[in-house]
Amino acid sequence: VVKVVGLKKTYFLDHVAVPAIKEVNLEIPKGSFVSITGASGSGKTTFMNILGCLDKPTEGEYFLQGTDVSSFTPDRLAEIRNERIGFIFQNFNLLARTSAMENIELPLVYSGTSRHERVKKALELLEMMGLKGFEKHFPQQLSGGQQQRVAIARALVNSPSIILADEPTGNLDTKTSYEIMHVLKKLNEEMGVTIILVTHEHDIAAYAQRIITFRDGLIVSDTVNHEK
Amino acid sequence: VVKVVGLKKTYFLDHVAVPAIKEVNLEIPKGSFVSITGASGSGKTTFMNILGCLDKPTEGEYFLQGTDVSSFTPDRLAEIRNERIGFIFQNFNLLARTSAMENIELPLVYSGTSRHERVKKALELLEMMGLKGFEKHFPQQLSGGQQQRVAIARALVNSPSIILADEPTGNLDTKTSYEIMHVLKKLNEEMGVTIILVTHEHDIAAYAQRIITFRDGLIVSDTVNHEK
Numbered sequence: 001v002v003k004v005v006g007l008k009k010t011y012f013l014d015h016v017a018v019p020a021i022k023e024v025n026l027e028i029p030k031g032s033f034v035s036i037t038g039a040s041g042s043g044k045t046t047f048m049n050i051l052g053c054l055d056k057p058t059e060g061e062y063f064l065q066g067t068d069v070s071s072f073t074p075d076r077l078a079e080i081r082n083e084r085i086g087f088i089f090q091n092f093n094l095l096a097r098t099s100a101m102e103n104i105e106l107p108l109v110y111s112g113t114s115r116h117e118r119v120k121k122a123l124e125l126l127e128m129m130g131l132k133g134f135e136k137h138f139p140q141q142l143s144g145g146q147q148q149r150v151a152i153a154r155a156l157v158n159s160p161s162i163i164l165a166d167e168p169t170g171n172l173d174t175k176t177s178y179e180i181m182h183v184l185k186k187l188n189e190e191m192g193v194t195i196i197l198v199t200h201e202h203d204i205a206a207y208a209q210r211i212i213t214f215r216d217g218l219i220v221s222d223t224v225n226h227e228k
Numbered sequence: 229v230v231k232v233v234g235l236k237k238t239y240f241l242d243h244v245a246v247p248a249i250k251e252v253n254l255e256i257p258k259g260s261f262v263s264i265t266g267a268s269g270s271g272k273t274t275f276m277n278i279l280g281c282l283d284k285p286t287e288g289e290y291f292l293q294g295t296d297v298s299s300f301t302p303d304r305l306a307e308i309r310n311e312r313i314g315f316i317f318q319n320f321n322l323l324a325r326t327s328a329m330e331n332i333e334l335p336l337v338y339s340g341t342s343r344h345e346r347v348k349k350a351l352e353l354l355e356m357m358g359l360k361g362f363e364k365h366f367p368q369q370l371s372g373g374q375q376q377r378v379a380i381a382r383a384l385v386n387s388p389s390i391i392l393a394d395e396p397t398g399n400l401d402t403k404t405s406y407e408i409m410h411v412l413k414k415l416n417e418e419m420g421v422t423i424i425l426v427t428h429e430h431d432i433a434a435y436a437q438r439i440i441t442f443r444d445g446l447i448v449s450d451t452v453n454h455e456k
């Protein structure tokens with residue numbers, strides 16, 4: 001469902017080239033549960049932003065569900081992002097001065113869902129994330145881990161076929177982390193949702209069937225997870 | 229060096245009281261290395277913000293190095309924060325559109341250090357954090373873990389006597405996390421710096437001599453760490 005060929009991403013800073021992704025070739029079949037690990041600065045978020053159609057590669061092709069994304073217009077990309085991909089950002093990326101509830105409803109507003117249905121779905125997700133009672137809190141009135149869970153709920157609310165999760169448990173205690181991983185595992189096993197998850201926590205990476213490791217902008221290992 | 233008596237913190241949201249800290253009595257001697265753990269939303273950051281003189285309690289007293297902080301003027305509080313306390317924020321709190329180097333130099337600007345000395349100290353810290361070469365990057369041009377390390381460097385640059393670290397390794401791979409913990413451990417053992425560190429990672433909490441656990445705004449356990 002996700003295929004990249006000869007992928008490169010170079011940032012320019014004061015005319016100096018910063019090669020964040022040097023060259024990646026990768027195929028992730030539909031229904032996979034893949035973990036991506038690697039040192040800080042190794043290129044994981046840069047790679048996820050390209051997979052999530054939030055950024056374009058400097059070179060190489062990215063085929064999403066068989067189509068080369070470089071052929072899509074910006075509007076079509078936004079539509080695909082909203083309908084097919086749930087993105088959990090490393091820094092949450094919630095709208096400030098907007099309640100937890102409204103943040104979670106946002107993808108459903110874009111896809112034209114009725115108000116009644118939106119509120120119902122958002123409340124369901126909020127409760128699944130253990131945030132019942134926090135509907136009206138703004139992000140700055142929530143703890144770090146509560147903000148993270150609002151970001152997770154928002155990524156799941158439109159039932160995406162692909163979930164891209166960038167460090168989804170970085171601010172959560174172990175018990176809450178495992179509850180979130182249980183939700184993702186169920187979505188993968190029962191609904192066939194493809195999950196690509198970046199983490200530096202070994203026990204979180206072990207939920208996946210396949211573990212890919214980045215180092216300095218390259219994939220240095222891509223193995224089946226035998227611990228599963 | 230830190231003593232709280234009958235401490236309470238209640239937020240108000242649409243006139244509804246949210247008791248983030250219900251009642252805490254605690255004493256942390258100078259030169260301690262203490263870890264604070266607890267579920268997401270249990271009150272750890274709220275407590276750290278009060279210890280860091282960034283927020284006032286609703287009730288109770290907070291004695292910092294023997295003096296009741298409620299007697300300080302806002303200017304004196306800012307001075308104490310800048311000279312004695314190094315605060316590592318859970319969300320980094322870096323200045324946008326300001327380079328990594330300038331973010332780290334900021335506490336030295338406030339304390340009136342010479343330009344030459346500021347640059348020297350900031351470069352030293354940058355290198356200690358493994359960020360040599362990233363001096364000119366703005367926060368949005370850095371990875372999550374790189375931003376976190378800039379926030380750590382900024383907290384250490386003015387040689388504080390107390391370090392308050394709120395989830396300092398949340399975005400770091402294991403190897404980088406241990407390098408940071410090694411820096412903190414050395415500051416505690418060789419320089420007698422008091423360290424209070426919030427974490428949900430068990431192996432990070434184990435660097436401390438004492439582990440305090442919060443649940444729903446109360447301390448439910450406060451034990452010596454025998455694993456050390």
Ligand SMILES: Nc1ncnc2c1ncn2[C@@H]1O[C@H](COP(=O)(O)OP(=O)(O)OP(=O)(O)O)[C@@H](O)[C@H]1O
Nearest residue numbers: 141142143144145239248268269270271272273274
């Ligand atoms: N400004 C605010 N207004 C209302 N409620 C708040 C505010 N800030 C925090 N809270 C609430 O207070 C409680 C404690 O928050 P706090 O940030 O201290 O938790 P925490 O232990 O640091 O959690 P985490 O591990 O997720 O970072 C949470 O339930 C949160 O929703």
Ligand SMILES: Nc1ncnc2c1ncn2[C@@H]1O[C@H](COP(=O)(O)OP(=O)(O)OP(=O)(O)O)[C@@H](O)[C@H]1O
Nearest residue numbers: 011020040041042043044045046369370371372373
């Ligand atoms: N806009 C940018 N301009 C210049 N360099 C950038 C930019 N964004 C990222 N980088 C650099 O690209 C490299 C890869 O960053 P990336 O965010 O992908 O790393 P990461 O693996 O997600 O790290 P972490 O685990 O710390 O989140 C880093 O060295 C970073 O400094």
Ligand SMILES: [Mg+2]
Nearest residue numbers: 045090371372
């Ligand atoms: Mg990242």
Ligand SMILES: [Mg+2]
Nearest residue numbers: 143144273318
């Ligand atoms: Mg917190």
